[in-house]
Amino acid sequence: MNSNKWYERSGRDGDVVISTRVRLARNLNRYPFPAEMNLEQKAQVVDSICKAAAKEGTPVSLRYIDVANLPQREALSLVERHLISPEFSRCEEGSGLLLSADEDVSLMINEEDHLRIQTMVPGLELDEAYETADQLDSFLDGQLRFAFDDRLGYLTQCPTNLGTGMRASIMLHLPALQDSGAIQQLANTVAKLGLTIRGLYGEGSKPEGAIYQLSNQVTLGISEKAAIENLKGIAAQIIRQERTAREELCRNPHFEDRVWRSLGILQTARLLTRDEFMALISNVRVGAALDMLPGVGLDLVSALINAAQPATLLAAAGEDLEPGARDALRAKIVRERLAETGKAQ
Amino acid sequence: MLCESCGKNQATTHLKKTVNGKTTEMHLCAECAQKHGVGMWKGMGFDLGNFWGALFAEPSDRAIADTVRCEVCGKSFSDIAQSGKAGCPHCYTTFYDRLLPSIQRIHGKAQHTGKVPAGAGEKMKKDRELEELRRQLAANIADQKYEACAQLRDRIQELEKEETPHEQQ
Ligand SMILES: [Zn+2]
Numbered sequence A: 001m002n003s004n005k006w007y008e009r010s011g012r013d014g015d016v017v018i019s020t021r022v023r024l025a026r027n028l029n030r031y032p033f034p035a036e037m038n039l040e041q042k043a044q045v046v047d048s049i050c051k052a053a054a055k056e057g058t059p060v061s062l063r064y065i066d067v068a069n070l071p072q073r074e075a076l077s078l079v080e081r082h083l084i085s086p087e088f089s090r091c092e093e094g095s096g097l098l099l100s101a102d103e104d105v106s107l108m109i110n111e112e113d114h115l116r117i118q119t120m121v122p123g124l125e126l127d128e129a130y131e132t133a134d135q136l137d138s139f140l141d142g143q144l145r146f147a148f149d150d151r152l153g154y155l156t157q158c159p160t161n162l163g164t165g166m167r168a169s170i171m172l173h174l175p176a177l178q179d180s181g182a183i184q185q186l187a188n189t190v191a192k193l194g195l196t197i198r199g200l201y202g203e204g205s206k207p208e209g210a211i212y213q214l215s216n217q218v219t220l221g222i223s224e225k226a227a228i229e230n231l232k233g234i235a236a237q238i239i240r241q242e243r244t245a246r247e248e249l250c251r252n253p254h255f256e257d258r259v260w261r262s263l264g265i266l267q268t269a270r271l272l273t274r275d276e277f278m279a280l281i282s283n284v285r286v287g288a289a290l291d292m293l294p295g296v297g298l299d300l301v302s303a304l305i306n307a308a309q310p311a312t313l314l315a316a317a318g319e320d321l322e323p324g325a326r327d328a329l330r331a332k333i334v335r336e337r338l339a340e341t342g343k344a345q
Numbered sequence B: 001m002l003c004e005s006c007g008k009n010q011a012t013t014h015l016k017k018t019v020n021g022k023t024t025e026m027h028l029c030a031e032c033a034q035k036h037g038v039g040m041w042k043g044m045g046f047d048l049g050n051f052w053g054a055l056f057a058e059p060s061d062r063a064i065a066d067t068v069r070c071e072v073c074g075k076s077f078s079d080i081a082q083s084g085k086a087g088c089p090h091c092y093t094t095f096y097d098r099l100l101p102s103i104q105r106i107h108g109k110a111q112h113t114g115k116v117p118a119g120a121g122e123k124m125k126k127d128r129e130l131e132e133l134r135r136q137l138a139a140n141i142a143d144q145k146y147e148a149c150a151q152l153r154d155r156i157q158e159l160e161k162e163e164t165p166h167e168q169q
């Protein structure tokens, strides 16, 4: 049995696709949107949603986390695990999180909308992620009757989410396409098709670790199924392009050298900043995807990327650390987990 | 050839930019290509505040807009136009006609074609039946067919009774 969380595993098309996420925005009819609610109303919304989610017959059992009263490192660690949005981690009283034991289903209550249902799966699994979200949505709607209009669909605070209220995203590792400078062109192309692609770590221009997120933009006038098929089609093309670009890379002797050097630094370094770690692990991830590195699999890489994020490091340590001490702790954890790997040549 | 921006790395990207009809070309390395791409990344999202504001902030519109307020959250149309955000689900009913053009511009379309929640489906069906029954009732009254009217009234009352508990929930 695999007890690892979704972000510590790899899945279908895992050489390029890290994970899949589906998010549904839903609201209750009788209340203003969270930005306009007072504390009492917020508490009522949290209470109704928690009660509905705990009702007999629920497809997923969820536990409640009071995000507003978590230590900051733990709230930020939830962001790093993609369970909540950065805005939600800064939320004040009156917001709550419902989380499944596997952390693959999360419900943000009183973020921008009253409810955001999120499901996460490792690898490329759009159908599975949507199905889980859809089931939970139908179950909750049976009790809560979400705000809906037959012309505008599900009613959301921001008009960009009207209609299905669905944002489906695929997290992609695109080091070879990034290296060739092709991401820009890709972004222009997908924008014309109603999708967006953006860097996940660091500011837009040069995402650390070459990790990108591809999502649908249009939610009104397109069904969930059509949006997912559209996303699948574009993802398949990007995956193919990235694989072709990697084949090209493999012919370059500097590439093999770079992968092994990166592993070497990760196995021996005493201090690692997050940026340096992300750049190195990105090289190691391509090596792992191409089976170049004995003992270094994609699961291990995913688990390391998760464990090495700043707030997750501190949350595991149970204390706040100075940046220097944090970089030392990151290097230690990475060193230990990679100690016995990549030895056979 | 070497990158024309930094002069250090091998150029791998050929960039063409057209500004005011004037086209410039550059050969860049991957790093510089990404630097030049910053503007593109920023341009991809919607700046809704400005977007809605620009569409709706005309003074003549504002005067009319401010007199009508959403009965659930109290927002006026210009409140929504300025922030780019609705105050509550009911705002979309209250200001439907005025919001429609920009909703259409965001999504390209303005008719939902996705999932319909079971509850809303039933309610939609009932609403349509009620509408039809009321139309028939009016027609029968006009034609002085009073026997049919009694039956229609019973059915209308029945449906209205079924509907009220949901609305007061
Ligand atoms: Zn350059």
Ligand SMILES: [Zn+2]
Pocket: B070, B071, B072, B073, B074, B075, B086, B087, B088, B089, B090, B091, B092
């Ligand atoms: Zn309102």
